[in-house]
Amino acid sequence: MSAESTPAIVVDGVVKTYGGVRALKGVDLTIPAGTVEALVGANGAGKSTLIGVLTGRVAATEGTVTIGGVQPKPGEPTASRAAGLVAIYQELTIVPGLSAEDNVFLGMTPSSAGVVRGREIHRRYLELCSRLGVRIDGRQMARRLSVADQQILEIMRALVAEAKIILLDEPTAALSDTERVALVRLVKELRSQGVTMIFVSHNLEEVLDVADHVTVLRDGRVVQQGPVAEWDRTRIVDEMLGEAGGLVKAELAGDVDENGVDTSVTVHERRDDQPLIATGISLPGLLYDIAIDVRPGEIVGLGGLVGSGRTTLLRCLAGLEPKSTGTLRIGGSEVRWPKTPRAALDAGVALIPEDRKNQGLVLGMTAAENIAIARYSKVATAGVMSTAQLKARTAELVTEFGFDPARLGAKAGTLSGGNQQKLLLARWRFLAPKILLADEPTRGVDVGAKEEILKALRRFAADGIGVIIASSELEEVSAVADRIIVLRDGRAVDELIRGTDPVHVDAILAAAFGEGHHDKEATGA
Incomplete structure (x- = not known):
């Protein structure tokens, strides 16, 4: 077989067993060289385990993996890297105290007689920037770069290591819309240069945009494969969810639960007993005199653009910003402003962090x-x-x-990621707080797990817990929130109240951009 026709990856009959649980049940997969392969699947489908087997972090119980015609020793990441496969995960491995170019050449620094060749590093760094069509100051400290730029440094590092295959695990989960577009463009550019890409994502629109071929996993098996032209979002979801698809899709519409009971979101009764009233919330340079309240059984959403202060506000309420100030009443009694997470928990405030x-x-x-x-x-x-x-x-x-x-x-x-998030939900069910703060609760999880998590937040509210949710997925905030506080530049600029229909995302964005004011119901009417 010629080098040109040798597949980038061949997975043959891979099984992985953890104790009595079979996470992979005979996976077969062939990825042609120079293509973009999308791996999708619901929570628990086996994607994480398959990624582990491909990268050598996990040794398969049965079966083989061939990378570029070579079978690396199972369970040895260095062997997979030597065969040409480099993985880039959501949790980046950038060293904040090093410059951009030093991060790119970390562990592969050109030197002579032990002396680092700084000019050589700079020249090769500029060549990589030119190859990828990006402009990142190589002398800039990595800690000052955006997450998107740090991700590009990881890709550049993979190219320095002469990677022939790059696996991107949820690469756009922490990026803004503009940054997502730029990364997708970069993936397509690398494909045009002959690099094989494995794209693991829950963003199905991106999958359809960037992939050449789609493989769907369900319950530890490959259930369907095919060229991207054969797929649309509906078909992918159908294959991901299988027989549960009809029920879950009905639940996504908020129609029925497992027993056929109507679960459509309605405005919770606005009671007088408010478990949390916070006023004057401030953090130097970040938040300015914000007021927020949440009642028993109510879900309050935080809307706004990236950098508006949503996460910072939740961190202040959760005791993670000791320099913050404000006044706080919980259950009708004034409590000391929390300066530590333990103080917040003692007051009845729990956080699901970003x-x-x-x-x-x-x-x-x-x-x-x-x-x-x-x-x-x-x-x-x-x-x-x-x-x-x-x-x-x-x-x-x-x-x-x-x-x-x-x-x-x-x-x-x-x-x-979905199962990890469920552990946090179970932890706070175990503790039973008065207030639950949820920051990006569905980030990096599949469509089925997203719905399970959002339904769980509704159940918390139904049990009389006040819930505050912040998410960059404004559609999710719109779907579950009774009221939405819109933030802009660290200030609360609007309050949108759900009527008979959810608050439109357009209304949230209009308030976030400062286009008009909404102090009444902002619904689909």
């Missing part, structure tokens, strides 16, 4: 331990944690959120 891996979970602990960590006393007797009680109690909790109790013993770091 960065679940670094700020929400302890990845080396089991799923069950991550749920109970907020209050171990609930599963301890005389100060000693009961393993049996831990498993029994957490199994009850995770079932509500569609998490398989059989995986409670798995390390949190091995789980998919």
Whole structure:
């Protein structure tokens, strides 16, 4: 077989078993060289495990992986890299204290007799920028670059390592719309230069735009494959969800639950007993005199553009910004403004953070331990944690959120993004706070898991908990929120109230851009 006709990757009968759980059940996949292959699948479909097998982080129980005609030793990432495969994950590996060009050549620095050749680095860096059609100051410290630019540095580093195949895992999850367009353009440019790309994404519109070929995983198997011309968003969702598709799609429309009960979102009763009233919320240079309240059973959304202050506001309420100031009343009583997360939790305020891996979970602990960590006393007797009680109690909790109790013993770091988010939901169900703050709760999860998470937030509200949600997916905020506070440049500029129909995304954007004022119902009328 000629080098030109050798497939970039061949996966043959790959099985991966964790204890009694089969995460992959005989996966076959062939990716031609110089193409963009999209891997899609619902939460728990096996994408993360397959990525691990391809990159050498996970050793397959059965089957083989061939990269560029070579079979790397299973379970050895360096062997996969040597064969030409480099993976770029959501959690970037950029060193903030190094310059852009030093990050690109990290570990591969040109030198003579131990002396770094700075001019050579700069010249080659500029050549890479020219090749990719980007302009990033090579002398700039990486910590001052946007996430999009840092991601480009990772791609440049892969090219320095002579990668023939680049795997992008949820590459646009943290990017603005403009940055997403730029990254998609870059993927297409690399394909035109003969680089094979594996594109793993929950953004189906991007998949259809950038991919040559689509492979759908479900329940650890490849259920459908084909050229992108044969696909549209509806078909992808149908294949991802399988027989559950009809039910889940009905739930996406807010029509019925599993028992056929109407679950359409309605405006919650606006009671007088307000569990949270916060006024004068300020953080030097970032937030300016914001007021927000949330009632029992109500979901309040935060709308605004990137950088408007949504995440910062939630961090202040959660005690993560000690320099913030404000006044806070919870359950009718004034409480001290939280300066630490523990103070916020003691007051009844819990946060699902934007960065679940670094700020929400302890990845080396089991799923069950991550749920109970907020209050171990609930599963301890005389100060000693009961393993049996831990498993029994957490199994009850995770079932509500569609998490398989059989995986409670798995390390949190091995789980998919959707399952990790479900652990945080279960943790706060376990703790039962008065207020739940959810920052980008559906980022990096598939369409099925998104709906499960949004429905879970509705259940929290139905149980009398006040919920505040911030998301760059304004359609989701619109779908679940009773009221939306719109932020711009660190200030609250508008309040949109749901009527018989959800608040239009156009109304949120108009307020965010300063186009008009809405102090009445902003509905589809």
